[in-house]
Amino acid sequence: MLENTILVVSSIIGISLLLNLWRFMKGPHMVDRIIALDTMYINAIALIVLLGIFMGSPLYYEGALLIAMLGFVSTSAACKYILRGDIIE
Amino acid sequence: MNILDILTMIFLLIGAAFLLVGSIGLFRLPDFYMRLHAPTKASTLGIGSILVASIIFYSFKGDGLSIKEFLITLFIFLTAPITAHMLSKAVLHVRQEPRPDTLNIEILEDIRNRK
Numbered sequence: 526m527l528e529n530t531i532l533v534v535s536s537i538i539g540i541s542l543l544l545n546l547w548r549f550m551k552g553p554h555m556v557d558r559i560i561a562l563d564t565m566y567i568n569a570i571a572l573i574v575l576l577g578i579f580m581g582s583p584l585y586y587e588g589a590l591l592i593a594m595l596g597f598v599s600t601s602a603a604c605k606y607i608l609r610g611d612i613i614e
Numbered sequence: 615m616n617i618l619d620i621l622t623m624i625f626l627l628i629g630a631a632f633l634l635v636g637s638i639g640l641f642r643l644p645d646f647y648m649r650l651h652a653p654t655k656a657s658t659l660g661i662g663s664i665l666v667a668s669i670i671f672y673s674f675k676g677d678g679l680s681i682k683e684f685l686i687t688l689f690i691f692l693t694a695p696i697t698a699h700m701l702s703k704a705v706l707h708v709r710q711e712p713r714p715d716t717l718n719i720e721i722l723e724d725i726r727n728r729k
Contacts, residue, residue, distance in 0.1 A: 527623060540634065544641040545641075570661055601697065605700070
């Protein structure tokens with residue numbers, strides 16, 4: 526029963542990732558693409574946590590934490606680039 | 615099937631629903647100022663719910679209370695508002711226009727000129 530629920534939840538998150546990908550490709554401006562990428566990071570964290578529950582191993586937690594940190598850093602770097610035209614001044 | 619599996623499933627489904635709502639908002643809403651709302655609020659709650667499900671699943675699987683997923687939750691809850699703030703500053707900087715029927719649109723120029 527838990528396995529079936531995990532499959533259903535994974536497909537819902539896959540649909541969310543497809544919607545984000547559509548916005549990432551279409552987005553009229555660069556900020557739309559940045560926010561689509563940020564949401565894709567969050568959905569990818571959810572997918573990795575689900576994979577960890579499905580496999581029954583707590584080892585995937587480090588990957589999720591790494592993706593969370595990289596997502597925040599890359600989003601703020603891209604925002605900084607738009608704001609200043611430069612990342613490290 | 616015990617009560618903990620049922621709790622895990624309920625939290626997983628709630629989290630997936632919120633993530634889907636956030637992504638649909640990002641997909642459908644008409645301009646960026648509205649689009650900023652959906653992922654930064656709904657997706658944060660969705661990932662928090664999925665991590666709560668993970669905490670419940672691992673805590674009763676054997677080796678005691680597992681709160682390291684709480685670290686991811688804390689990190690995302692801290693960084694999502696910062697990300698939203700930086701994105702809104704960026705979109706004010708690039709002067710993307712909102713929809714013309716937005717309420718109180720006349721204060722936008724004041725906000726843009728504020729340092």
